[in-house]
Amino acid sequence: MDRRSFLTISLALGVTPAQLWSASSAKDVIAIGGDVTEIVYALGQGHRLVARDATSTFPPAAQELPDVGYMRRLSAEGVLSFAPELIVSAEGAGPPEVIDILRAASVEFAEVPEGYDTDAIVRKIETVGAALDVRDRAEALAAETRSELDTALGRAARSEDKKMRVMFILSTQGGRILASGTGTGANGIIEMAGGVNAVSSFEGYKPLSDEAASAAAPDVILMMDRSGDHASTDAELFGLPALSVTPAAATRNVVRMDGLFLLGFGPRTAKAVTALNRALYPT
């Protein structure tokens, strides 16, 4: 179309040419990382997504998208088959050779920093917003998320001596407890929800010895709600000698929550904080 008719149309639509340009340059985007995908949808940009990675399971619409696999093992050609213009990815997508090839194919690549607190969530939203060129919406979503989180954290906060000791267990495969230490998403959400991590002697997820598990004396066991070989029933869980002597076993106190909801650190985290806080302190 020529310039004049273009102007006429844009004026008739009540938008400036610049806006029309940016709208018409809507890019095909691939989102990598469950939290990133959630943020893309929360920013109202879900329609721009052409594919997602294996961890992007929320919102349900995301599951309709083709799955490019595990984020650290992307296939260069698999990604290129969607002819994306932009990849918004959580930290650590790879392998590096594949990222190099994608960059050479002039696919833009935006990496969203990881983190487990309010500031980190706000930074994620801002980074995704900037990459998708919807800064205004991102500002609004970030402000909204921050205020929701502040409210949730305010409600969840309690004095040190009244905090529940929470042990996050990733799996109890073969009777061995794989628990979360410090510096993990699980540790972050436990603290945000007004609990205290019962396992603070190591960083990351590690197998816990039976005696250390007993000594940690958790009041509550927190697990991801999932089926398959990681699932263990309450009976199995408290049947483990290490856990049978803990306060949690005495009260049969287990909390199970959806993994992405609990550990995603995205727009839903305020709700996760409130939900976990209610589960920890029911009264």
Add this chain to the structure above:
Amino acid sequence: MALADHMPTSRVARARQMHVGLGVALVVVGMFSLTVGATDVALGPALLKLVQGEALTRIEAIVLWDIRAPRLVLGLLVGAALAVGGAVMQGLFRNPLADPGLVGVSAGAGLGAITAIVLAGFAPLWLATTMGDQLVPVAAFLGGWTSTMVLYQVSTRRGRTSVATMLLAGIALGALAGALSGILVYISDDRQLRDLTFWGLGSLGGASWTKTIAAGPIILVAVIAACALGRGLNGLALGEATAAHIGLNVQRVKNVAILTVAAATGAAVAVSGGIGFIGIVVPHLLRLGTGPDHRPLLINAALLGALLLVLADVIARVIIAPAELPIGIVTAVLGAPVFLWILLRQRGMVDL
């Protein structure tokens, strides 16, 4: 009786014919691998464009030249290295279950890779900047080479290498490497743990020209050198003493066998991770078909290994496209049942 007399010659002749057959099949599979993929870029139309003097689109050029071509070349080399490595080891140890793992390559390479993955964060800055993304493959190659050399030193006394000592020391060294890897696994975080698991399953996914140019010459030279071992390994099949009596330089055969296998498999494992089954299955398939003469066997092993690995790679990258399956899963899932079937079908007829 007449039939039995003719058997060996006809099998060797068949093995020689097979060079040509496998060579042709290899070209076909190679073309196929350049044509098939997650994108709809195909070799034919792109070649047509080039012939007509048109420029390829950016995507076509990248998919064909930067993604599929290095992958094909690397697949050919790795497949040939693993299969020839397996055949040479089986000949050297006179044991149908031998694979390159016996000379410590796999354990050492695995330990090297795990060390690089887990401890990359602690590496001195100059190392991290000079190596960059190549740290894991380089560490894997050095690990494989070092452990083979240690084994070789341990089992060589007065210029004579004892294959039996090597076998036993290899088991001990493997256990040690496994234990060290276990310590590193313990201190790794869950992301590194996933990297380790995927590394162990193998993949040609990170293929690039840099990797191909680094590993290619090593593999190529080693595989060609190993293919020349046919007569020596045939001699060793008679037993070491007899081989020496018929004028074979037994120690030289051993040296060349161990060094070439360490170099070829080490480089292959370094660029592709752990890919199982090719080294065991390919030589056996060929022996069942064309007999145990190592001279044609080694060449056929190189060709068939390359062929199967490229085919497995095509399957790995299209079967769950746009995602990609680790190639080790494909080689095992397809290789194991086929191998079993052939074994059962031939049982009673063929004595391994």
